[in-house]
Amino acid sequence: xxxxxxxxxxxxxxxxxxxxxxxxxxxxxxxxxxxxxxxxxxxxxxxxxxxxxxxxxxxxxxxxxxxxxxxxxxxxxxxxxxxxxxxxxxxxxxxxxxxxxxxxxxxxxxxxxxxxxxxxxxxxxxxxxxxxxxxxxxxxxxxxxxxxxxxxxxxxxxxxxxxxxxxxxxxxxxxxxxxxxxxxxxxxxxxxxxxxxxxxxxxxxxxxxxxxxxxxxxx
Amino acid sequence: xxxxxxxxxxxxxxxxxxxxxxxxxxxxxxxxxxxxxxxxxxxxxxxxxxxxxxxxxxxxxxxxxxxxxxxxxxxxxxxxxxxxxxxxxxxxxxxxxxxxxxxxxxxxxxxxxxxxxxxxxxxxxxxxxxxxxxxxxxxxxxxxxxxxxxxxxxxxxxxxxxxxxxxxxxxxxxxxxxxxxxxxxxxxxxxxxxxxxxxxxxxxxxxxxxxxxxxxxxxxxxxxxxxxxxxxxxxxxxxxxxxxxxxxxxxxxxxxxxxxxxxxxx
Numbered sequence: 001x002x003x004x005x006x007x008x009x010x011x012x013x014x015x016x017x018x019x020x021x022x023x024x025x026x027x028x029x030x031x032x033x034x035x036x037x038x039x040x041x042x043x044x045x046x047x048x049x050x051x052x053x054x055x056x057x058x059x060x061x062x063x064x065x066x067x068x069x070x071x072x073x074x075x076x077x078x079x080x081x082x083x084x085x086x087x088x089x090x091x092x093x094x095x096x097x098x099x100x101x102x103x104x105x106x107x108x109x110x111x112x113x114x115x116x117x118x119x120x121x122x123x124x125x126x127x128x129x130x131x132x133x134x135x136x137x138x139x140x141x142x143x144x145x146x147x148x149x150x151x152x153x154x155x156x157x158x159x160x161x162x163x164x165x166x167x168x169x170x171x172x173x174x175x176x177x178x179x180x181x182x183x184x185x186x187x188x189x190x191x192x193x194x195x196x197x198x199x200x201x202x203x204x205x206x207x208x209x210x211x212x213x214x215x216x217x218x219x
Numbered sequence: 220x221x222x223x224x225x226x227x228x229x230x231x232x233x234x235x236x237x238x239x240x241x242x243x244x245x246x247x248x249x250x251x252x253x254x255x256x257x258x259x260x261x262x263x264x265x266x267x268x269x270x271x272x273x274x275x276x277x278x279x280x281x282x283x284x285x286x287x288x289x290x291x292x293x294x295x296x297x298x299x300x301x302x303x304x305x306x307x308x309x310x311x312x313x314x315x316x317x318x319x320x321x322x323x324x325x326x327x328x329x330x331x332x333x334x335x336x337x338x339x340x341x342x343x344x345x346x347x348x349x350x351x352x353x354x355x356x357x358x359x360x361x362x363x364x365x366x367x368x369x370x371x372x373x374x375x376x377x378x379x380x381x382x383x384x385x386x387x388x389x390x391x392x393x394x395x396x397x398x399x400x401x402x403x404x405x406x407x408x409x410x411x412x413x414x415x416x417x418x419x420x421x422x423x424x425x426x427x428x429x430x431x432x433x434x435x436x437x438x439x440x441x442x443x444x445x446x447x448x449x450x451x452x453x454x455x456x457x458x459x460x461x462x463x464x465x466x467x468x469x470x471x472x473x474x475x476x477x478x479x480x481x482x483x484x485x
Binding site for chain 1 (some may be wrong): 251253254257258261262264265268269312315316318319320321322323324
């Protein structure tokens with residue numbers, strides 16, 4: 001089961017880590033990390049949720065994951081001094097601490113955090129392998145259902161419907177499909193009442209399990 | 220002999236200046252301004268950190284938010300790094316940003332100006348701050364950005380002042396850029412008495428490719444010391460007169476199409 005960084009390193013170290021940089025607010029839809037950038041800092045996500053996306057060499061794209069509060073983002077590029085492997089976009093207004101790479105590295109060193117951080121990173125890689133396969137092989141309904149499922153999982157509310165505040169254009173970009181293809185995929189789901197399109201451009205998801213089952217059956 | 224006490228005539232210490240401006244920012248719908256501005260700040264923060272310069276936003280009086288852009292005031296020693304590697308890194312970061320931004324977010328295209336000159340801090344007293352703003356506003360860098368966009372799908376055009384150029388590129392302090400990467404040009408601002416030699420840099424474009432696309436200098440247009448450029452026979456373009464001294468005889472025969480008033484003392 002996936003555990004957040006906060007759960008892995010504990011409240012005490014987490015709050016020390018947070019103390020290394022002042023809090024900043026990043027508006028919804030701003031790009032927090034750009035794939036290919038050098039690892040100059042680590043983002044500590046104090047509140048809000050973020051979209052982690054992977055862009056392929058021909059501009060194709062996949063929503064790898066949705067990450068919420070208690071996560072560190074971009075720590076791998078700092079640990080291995082390689083360019084960032086994915087981009088992170090704020091799905092809503094986020095409060096973040098931007099910890100400069102040298103401060104982060106010495107904190108990891110002095111608190112013996114390298115092992116837990118690497119184990120956590122490996123779990124994330126395993127999770128993203130499935131998404132990479134989906135990106136390479138699956139049809140639009142399956143990719144879209146997968147992306148919606150990750151958005152619903154991350155929302156973790158007890159309410160019967162989960163609101164996804166991405167326009168259909170943005171969703172189509174997230175899964176590397178045309179807007180028309182996304183519209184076509186959504187149509188039967190809407191007719192079944194598994195989701196609603198809301199006038200503000202977002203989606204209201206009622207039954208993600210049925211959506212996923214239906215998408216797989218069309219393959 | 221005792222040292223002279225400081226006076227207002229003393230030249231303040233030199234500072235390196237970087238000014239940037241986002242093209243078309245005022246045309247963005249208001250609701251989209253905050254994320255774009257935040258994205259620009261983030262790109263600049265990352266580039267500065269990557270090349271090992273202290274972010275002036277952490278220092279009092281060293282950063283000015285101009286709404287659609289920003290002015291950074293850095294120690295004079297940093298001037299070479301503001302030219303190389305900053306300009307190339309900034310462009311690469313803008314290219315990556317464009318690939319990763321949401322389709323609903325507007326592209327970020329920047330004009331940049333690099334300058335060096337005396338400036339007192341934190342009150343910004345000195346001509347250098349005005350000069351860097353004029354350079355940033357100049358027609359040559361505006362045209363440079365249009366050319367970059369149309370010919371290379373580029374995101375940056377930069378202008379380097381003569382003073383900054385001498386201390387950096389000409390002095391051999393820029394490992395990856397030399398004079399061949401820059402187009403010598405003249406910076407002018409519509410409606411302002413400003414005319415200075417400058418160096419235009421558009422990533423991934425040679426000066427040879429740039430030159431015909433940028434409005435050419437008037438012959439001998441070396442910082443306002445040009446002779447009148449009235450060329451006999453070309454009736455389509457009105458003559459441009461430049462008066463470089465006091466005008467004692469105020470009678471001008473016929474009509475003057477364009478007048479540039481250069482108030483600098485020669």
